[in-house]
Amino acid sequence: MKAHRRKRLGVILFIAAGLSVAVGLTLYALSQNIDLFYTPTQVAQGEVNAGQRIRIGGMVREGSVQSATDSLAVRFVATDYANDVPIYHEGILPDLFREGQGIVVEGSLDNAGVFQASRVLAKHDENYMSPEVKAALDAAGTAPEGAATRPGT
Amino acid sequence: MIPELGSFSLILALCLSALLGSLPIAGAHYNNPVWISMARPLTAGVFVFLGLAISALAYAFITDDFSVSFVAQHSNTLLPMRYKFTAVWGGHEGSFLLWTFMLAGWMLSVGIFSKSMPEEFVARVLGVLGVLIFGYILFMLATSNPFGRIVPLPPADGADLNSALQDIGFILHPPTLYMGYVGFSVVFAFAIAALLSGRMDAAWARWSRPWANVAWAILTVGIALGSWWAYYELGWGGWWAWDPVENPPMITWLFGTALIHSLAVTEKRGMFKSWTVLLAILAFSGSLLGTFITRSGLLTSVHAFASDPSRGFFILGILGISIGGSLLLYALRAPLMKGSFGFEYTSREFFLLVNNVILVVSAASIFLGTLFPMVYQAVTDDLISIGPPYFNTIFVPLMMLLFVFVGIGPLSRWKQTSWTYLAAQLGKVLFASLLVGLIFPLIVLSKFSVAATITLILASWIVFAIGKDISNKVANKRSTLRGLNSLSLSYYGMVLAHIGIAVMLIGAALTSFFSEERSVLLAPGESVELGGYLFTLEGSARIEGPNYIGDEAELTVANDGELLTVLYPQRRLYVASGTPSTEMAIDAGFFRDLFVTLGEEKGAGAWSMTLYVKPFVRWIWLGAIFMAIGGTLTAGDKRYRRLRIKAAEKSGRGSKTQTAAELQPA
Structure with missing residues (x-):
């Protein structure tokens, strides 16, 4: 009985240590x-x-996208329609990246105040607005009428 | 008319499942044979009516009935027929109907393949599943009826299926994943039935094991298909992203893996009983969590369906009731199960315990990382995300540790294994693995990397340990062939699954460490070199598909001046929805994949594109196939079939013809 208890205790201690x-x-x-x-x-x-590594959510400002013709560099402006952040990204943009479309960028600000994005995310459903973008627009009080996080029927 | 029949079938299925969820369980409790005998016919009824409902929906898709709003949102007259049919699971409502129908299919199989079990036990299992499916159908009718009409003015044409879903991966991945997911409900029901009846013995484990193994095998295939699809469809060359929706299947799979090992101990040694039951509950909870995360829209992910708070709350309700209820039942009943600890620290039981602890800890840490952003937001109101680095930091070392034990486990013995025996067995294995790990990367890849060496040592450790075990088992037999013949099917299942782990490990490691990628801008005639391959853009052309238009580039790939293959990556614009989509071009190979994603045209026929060379990437999915075959083989072991025959004889129904029929492999 005692040995049996000791073994059980051993197993429990082992699990506790692992945890x-x-x-x-x-x-x-x-x-x-x-x-x-x-x-x-x-x-x-x-x-x-x-x-500092952060994520920014916002809309791509209309008319702000400038892509280089000789490289993969792209500049655009992410906005919540109250303030703007200039974004620089080198790479291929996702399929659904478009002006006036909600996006989330990952990366960090450089000393010039330009956001160096290592990754640009756009949603696969064009009616869908990611919670981050929605939160950004709500915070700025600029959410378009009826732009809930569900697609219109 | 047909869609209304679909709705009506759902309501009938709801009524039948209400009966199924109450009568048989009550019958088993009060020992009422009539109520007990209702379980199978009611199950068949639920299956038939859900089958009618899903057929009605498929019919609405095939006939372009855009007055049904689900069809209008997910189909289009131009959509090719195979996608019209599979668009049934292209959105929340329809995919939930598929999910529910899959559960009904599993229930029907339990009804059919349970002749060897006592009737009241089957009644309890089907009753528990009846309660569950009642909840699902109620959810569907209350918040997400796929048959809702657009009145009075239906649109002339539908909005089209999401372009990213128009792919073979979409035809295969969701049904397989759902089938695996839902399969764990069956194991869960077995566990709950055991708790209800207080019957928790080796026989119980033997009944549950084939179901757990098959569900596990299908879930493995489902996850692997998802990974394969993401790899070639999403266009970033990755095969696993730790996306919030990828994680619940992984959590379920890890719990499931722990469960099938723990069930082995329960069957062979009568131990770990209450732990096994807990794992069954956890694996099932993982599958419900997956549903909740995908369908509540609480987490951002590529998979997220459109969110609707009422759905989220409803699923949370189902989640709370089923998980809370089963854990309560577990807390009340589990202490009654007598366990024993009759084993030593070097026994197979102990190694399996280690396996279970590691798997459960991995699952728990993935769970934490997945839900942490949600909790963080609720507490601080700040939005955060947890990226792949977190998961890799935790998961990779844990798996490495696990793989050490995957090698030791099969060579160890039940109850007690002496250290000297283990050392004698594993010494040569260790030596051979070290040799392979150190030399192989140098010869084959002419590169040295510590990480690749470690993974190769582990992979060969697993394989050589298995080989050693087989040769031990065969050594005493008169001939090798006879020896191999004498080994059981479930043993071969284990062998295959473990080799699958090694294969997957090699694929995952070599792809992660030696992949090369490069984003370039190429004008026609320009070339770029990557990983020893010369990619040349020959030109691009306009293309037109059934429901899309786009561009197609032509790239030749040469190796040592010799033309290897021509790749045609595309960029499409789906006309009905106006969504762009990139189609990768892949030259798949056993040892490496060449992979091109087209970016955008930057004037004068020049295209931006990303090129990838991915060594051994196919091995990841090859390993999954090995595991799945292994899991299925184990379920087909003789001892489960023998049980069935014995039971048939005992119940007096074992006429000669029937026994003969059951001897035939299905």
Whole structure:
């Protein structure tokens, strides 16, 4: 009976040790990998330090897209219709990237205040607005009429 | 008229499932044989009416009935027939109907292949599933009826199926994934039935095991298909993104993997009983969580369906009731199950316990990373995202550790294995693996990388340990062939699945470490070199498909001055919805994939594009196929069939013809 108890205790201790290592690792990894989300207005108000990895959600301002003819570089402006953030990206844009379309960019601000985007995300459903973009427009009070996060029927 | 019949079938299925969810369970409790015997006919009824409902929806799609709003949103007269048919699962409502129908299909199979189990146990299993499917159908009728009409003015034409979905991957991936997902409901029902009846023995484990293995195998294929589809459709050359919607299947799969191993211990040694039941509940919860995340719109992901708060709350309700209820039942009943700890720290039981702990911890950390942004937002109102680095930091080391034990496990023995025995068995295996890991990358890839070496050592560790085990088992037999013949089907299943892990590991590691990619702008006639291959843009042309227009570029690929292949990547514009879509061009190979994504035209016929060379990427899915075949083989083991024959004889229905029929492999 006693040996049996001891074994059970051993197994429980083993599981507990495994779990605590895992929890420690998990929390460490979480703390290292959180990308905070900002709206163009927050960026314009200087809430973001240069070099900090963040995400920005907004609309691509109409008429702002300039793509180079001899390279993959693209410049455009992400906006919540209250403030603008200039974005620079080198690479191929997603299928649904268009002017007036909601997008989310990942990257960091450089010292000149230009956002160097390492990734540009656009939704696959053109009527769908991602919660980030919606939140940005809501915060700026510029959400278009009826632009809920569900497609119109 | 037909869509109304579909609605009506759903209502009938709801009524039948209400009966199925109550009568048989009550019958089993009060020992009422009539109520118990209702389980199978009611199950068949639910299946038939859900079948009618989904056929009605398919009919509406095929006949372009745009007065049905679901059809109007997801189809178009120009849509090719195969996509019209499969557009049934192209949106929330229809895909949920498919999900529910799949569950009915599993229930019907439980009804058919459960002759060996006691009637009241089957009644409980089907009853539990009846409660579940009642919840699903109610959800469908209350918030997402696929048969809703647009009155009074239906549109002349539909909005078309999302262009990203018009692909073979869309035909295969959702049904397979759903089937695997839903399969875990069956195992869950077995566990709940065991808790209800207090019957938790080796026989119970033997009944559950084939179901768990088959569900696991199908889920494996479903996830692999999704990965393969994402790889060639989404155009970034990745095969796993830790997207919030990819994670629940992974969580379910990890719990499921733990479950099939834990079931083995329960069957062979009568241990880990309450743990096995808990795993069954967890695996099922993972599948419900997947539904919730996809359909509530709470997390941003490529998979997200349009969100509707009422749906989210309803699913949360189903989630809360079924998971909360089953955990409550578990808390009340599990302490009654007697477990024992009659094993040593070097026994197979212990190694399987280690396997379970690692798998559950991995699943839990993925769960945490997936839901953390949601919790964070609720608490602080700030939006955050957790990217792939988090998941890789946690998941990769845990899997490496797991793979060490995948090698040891099969060589260890039940109850007790001596250290000296293990050391003698594994010494040569370790030596051979080290050799392969150090030399192989140098010869084949002429490159050295610590990470690749570690993964190759682990992969060969798994394979050589299996090989050693087989040779041990065959050594005592008179001839090798006879020895191989004497091994059970479930043993071969295990062998295949474990080799599958090694194959997948090699694919995943070599692709991750040695892939090359390059984004370039090419004018016609210009070339670029990548990974030893010379890509030349020959030119581009306009193309026209059934429901799209677009451009197609022509690239030749040469290796050492010799023309290897011609690739035709496309950029399409789907006319009805106005959505653009890129079609990759891939030259698939056993050892490497060449892959081109077309960007945009930048004047004078010059195109931006991304080129990829991805070594061993196919091995990832090849490994998954091995695992799935392994899982299926295990379920077909003789001992499960033998059980059926024995039971048939016992119940007196075992006439000669019937027994003969059951001896025939299906």
